[in-house]
Amino acid sequence: MSEARARVLPCGDAALLVELKGEGDDLTPRVLGLERAVAGAALPGIVECVPGLTTLLVEYDPLLVAPDTLAADLLILAASASVHQPIGRRFELPVCFEPDHGPDLAATAVAAGMPADDLVGLLCHTALRVALIGHLPGLPYLSGLPAVLDLPRRPTVRARVPAGSLGLAARMACVYPQTAPGGWHLVGRTPARLVDPESDPPVRLSPGDSVRLRAVDGATFGALADLEAAGEPALRIEA
Amino acid sequence: MNALRVVDAGVRTLVVDTGRFGSARLGIPRSGAADGEALLLANALCGNPPGSAALEIAVRGPQLLVEAPVCRVALAGDAALRLERDRTRRELAPWRSHTLRRGDRLWVGATRHVLGAVLAIGGGVAVEPCLGSRSTSLRGGLPERLGRPLRAGDLLPLDAAAARRCNAPERALEVPVGIHVHPQGALRLLAGPQQTTLDPTGWDALTGAEWRVSASSDRTGLRLEGARLRLRGVADVPSQGCPAGAVQVSGDGAAIILGVDRGTTGGYCVAAVVASVDLPRLGRLRPGQRLQLELTDVTRALALLRRRAAELTTLVAACRPATLAPP
Numbered sequence: 001m002s003e004a005r006a007r008v009l010p011c012g013d014a015a016l017l018v019e020l021k022g023e024g025d026d027l028t029p030r031v032l033g034l035e036r037a038v039a040g041a042a043l044p045g046i047v048e049c050v051p052g053l054t055t056l057l058v059e060y061d062p063l064l065v066a067p068d069t070l071a072a073d074l075l076i077l078a079a080s081a082s083v084h085q086p087i088g089r090r091f092e093l094p095v096c097f098e099p100d101h102g103p104d105l106a107a108t109a110v111a112a113g114m115p116a117d118d119l120v121g122l123l124c125h126t127a128l129r130v131a132l133i134g135h136l137p138g139l140p141y142l143s144g145l146p147a148v149l150d151l152p153r154r155p156t157v158r159a160r161v162p163a164g165s166l167g168l169a170a171r172m173a174c175v176y177p178q179t180a181p182g183g184w185h186l187v188g189r190t191p192a193r194l195v196d197p198e199s200d201p202p203v204r205l206s207p208g209d210s211v212r213l214r215a216v217d218g219a220t221f222g223a224l225a226d227l228e229a230a231g232e233p234a235l236r237i238e239a
Numbered sequence: 240m241n242a243l244r245v246v247d248a249g250v251r252t253l254v255v256d257t258g259r260f261g262s263a264r265l266g267i268p269r270s271g272a273a274d275g276e277a278l279l280l281a282n283a284l285c286g287n288p289p290g291s292a293a294l295e296i297a298v299r300g301p302q303l304l305v306e307a308p309v310c311r312v313a314l315a316g317d318a319a320l321r322l323e324r325d326r327t328r329r330e331l332a333p334w335r336s337h338t339l340r341r342g343d344r345l346w347v348g349a350t351r352h353v354l355g356a357v358l359a360i361g362g363g364v365a366v367e368p369c370l371g372s373r374s375t376s377l378r379g380g381l382p383e384r385l386g387r388p389l390r391a392g393d394l395l396p397l398d399a400a401a402a403r404r405c406n407a408p409e410r411a412l413e414v415p416v417g418i419h420v421h422p423q424g425a426l427r428l429l430a431g432p433q434q435t436t437l438d439p440t441g442w443d444a445l446t447g448a449e450w451r452v453s454a455s456s457d458r459t460g461l462r463l464e465g466a467r468l469r470l471r472g473v474a475d476v477p478s479q480g481c482p483a484g485a486v487q488v489s490g491d492g493a494a495i496i497l498g499v500d501r502g503t504t505g506g507y508c509v510a511a512v513v514a515s516v517d518l519p520r521l522g523r524l525r526p527g528q529r530l531q532l533e534l535t536d537v538t539r540a541l542a543l544l545r546r547r548a549a550e551l552t553t554l555v556a557a558c559r560p561a562t563l564a565p566p
Contacts, residue, residue: 009432012512013540015482017432050263050480052504055432057480062515062541063548134478134504137266137380141478153475153506155490170475170506177266178379183506197382203265 006034006078008071014047015059016067018074025171026143027054028131029085032207037081043073051132051207053141053172086208088130090238093175093190095123095166095213096221101189104154108168108185112148119187122146123166123213128173130209136180138195138203142173142211153183164190166213188213191225192234204235212238241307241402243360245393249347250298252389254364255357257290259372263480263503267381270374273354273458273499274522277315279551280420281359283558284313284336284410291363292373294389295355300347301389305339307397309405312337312345316356316523319348334420335411336361354458354498354522362401377458378500408560420554422547425531426517429540431485433476433508441468445486445494445511446534454526458500460487461521463530467492468510478504484513484521496521514540516547 009017018034020027031051038049038058045065050057060070097105097120109116128142150171158181161167165176167184176182177194194204205211216224224234245252255278258271272278272295282291294301300318313336314320320331323344331337331345333356339345350356366373369385376386389395412420428446437445444466453462474490481487485497487507496513497505498521513521514535524530535543 010430010434010537011432011509012429012482012484012514013537013544014515015480015512017479019432048260048263048269050503052479053477055477055479057482059480059482062544067537132478132504133264133266134480135266135502136378137268137376139266152473153490157489170477180378195380197380197386201265202267202380 006075008074011057013067014062015057016071016074018056018058018078020054020078026129026131028143028207029083030081031056032086033084034078034081036084037077038074041073041077043070045070050134052134053132086206088206088208088210091205091209091211092214092236092238093192093211094216094220094224094234095188095190096216096218097188098218101218101221102166102187104185105187108151108187111151114148120215123173123187124215128211128213130205130207130211131172132207133203133205136177138177138205140175140194140205140211145171145173147171151185154185157181157183161186162189164192166190189221190234191221191228193228194235204233240394241397241399242394243310243397244304244306245301245389245391245395246304246344247302248389248391248393249296249301252297252301253295253375254292254366254373254385255295255375256292256373258499259370259374259376262370265380266503267370268376268378268500268503269483270372270376271499272357272522274316274357274519276519276551277357277522280412280554280558281313281315281357283555284315284334284412285311285359285361286336286404286407286410287359287361287363291359292366293357293359293364295357296347296350297352297355299349300356300358303345305341305343305345306394307402308341309402310339310397311361311401311405312339313359313410314347314356315359316350316352318350318356321346321348336409338405338409351525352523360395360397361404362398365396365398376500410558410560412554412558421523422520425533426520427514427535427540427543428486428511428532429514429535429537431509431511432479434510436470436472436474436508437488437510438469438471441470441510444468446532450530450532452524452526452528452530456524456526458498460495460497460501461524463494463496468494470508474508475506476508478506479509481505481509482512484518485509486511486513514543516540516544
């Protein structure tokens with residue numbers, strides 16, 4: 001791996017952003033590899049590392065480490081770090097694609113140039129991979145979608161996206177683990193809870209897990225939601 | 240159990256410490272005190288270690304009933320503090336400690352800060368920590384008790400050993416000349432990773448505009464009103480980790496300064512980042528307050544941070560035994 005495949009961007013006086021460049025539609029195995037390399041190097045003054053889709057944010061204590069020194073160390077680590085592809089479990093996630101659960105499905109299908117049924121079929125036949133957990137507790141960024149779904153985010157952010165909504169943007173899918181503002185195209189909704197605050201860890205998916213979507217109708221959505229509320233997870237490990 | 244009983248929760252009272260580190264990989268935000276300096280000074284006044292858990296008060300504070308033999312409290316910030324003891328009420332001063340006894344009621348009044356004043360409690364609020372922190376997170380993922388603001392009826396457990404330290408003299412902050420407890424002036428900005436996404440007129444607007452703090456600001460972010468920033472290119476970036484103070488610009492040119500409850504990653508460009516020295520000030524802003532931003536560089540920002548760290552050391556040392564009469 002050459003140094004040209006990474007650069008260090010300024011990010012204030014207490015963080016640096018290492019940006020990875022290269023081929024492939026999912027750079028997160030390299031991001032996670034760099035995260036491990038930074039942890040392994042035990043550099044002084046590091047406060048926390050935050051993986052992104054193509055970046056690693058390295059927060060540091062500026063009273064303990066000089067940014068120039070840290071930037072140089074990070075470039076060396078980025079050049080030599082190996083890829084970390086976590087071995088994940090296989091999950092099945094029920095999703096209802098009916099209009100009241102996926103208000104943007106029709107428009108998103110038009111944008112992708114296919115009938116809505118074909119978009120649902122495409123989503124359900126794609127082996128999605130948890131690239132990253134981020135933004136909100138337990139929110140998975142799911143990679144593996146074809147280039148036809150490289151859509152910009154919605155121009156305006158919805159103030160309230162219901163918990164469980166399946167969003168599409170930028171060739172990624174995500175599931176909102178809780179009701180929150182959001183700018184992704186909402187094509188469906190799962191009754192599954194992705195976060196269980198009382199368990200350790202509180203987040204049910206991890207990077208490297210694969211997720212297959214299973215289309216369910218509105219009645220099944222309701223029944224699974226009831227079961228989930230009774231403690232029966234709708235997110236199932238595939239046999 | 241020695242505790243403070245929450246009789247009235249106030250508008251949004253949170254347990255805060257220095258924040259939850261190492262959980263961003265689960266999407267769990269940093270959280271913690273919006274004004275880290277207020278947390279530091281309130282704890283110093285209580286004789287606590289610097290990162291002890293305290294209460295952050297927004298808009299209007301709680302009413303607390305002391306269910307312990309003694310309990311020490313200290314407020315950093317602009318909220319009013321009132322004590323009811325033996326059916327008589329009187330005002331208590333901020334910026335000094337007070338020792339309460341069983342049956343006392345403490346009212347924390349209104350604060351004009353967007354995010355809040357800090358009430359420290361002797362020995363710290365001894366709630367069970369989760370993922371290394373006692374800070375409330377309003378964004379999910381934590382056990383119910385740490386996932387919501389205080390409610391009437393909650394009991395805030397007290398550290399059993401703290402009662403013994405209540406024999407020590409009260410402490411008050413006697414501010415040395417030349418050190419500002421609350422620094423003023425423009426907030427200093429540094430370049431962010433997508434600094435070139437703002438076009439030159441966008442930068443002129445960011446550093447030249449008379450900004451106002453939107454009333455819809457919260458711990459997730461401070462919304463700035465006063466200008467729309469021109470971008471060259473798209474505002475979207477692959478979701479990236481965002482530090483506190485990141486100035487995020489969305490596609491419509493609106494600017495938000497990300498706060499302590501920010502999402503761990505975000506997909507809008509980060510044009511600039513508030514200098515570390517000015518981050519505690521974000522917690523002290525008021526809705527509608529005018530605000531100016533100016534660009535600096537890392538060398539100057541670090542010199543300011545070192546100077547402020549030295550001032551804070553002096554302020555903590557100035558939390559001396561009070562000469563005022565005890566309540």
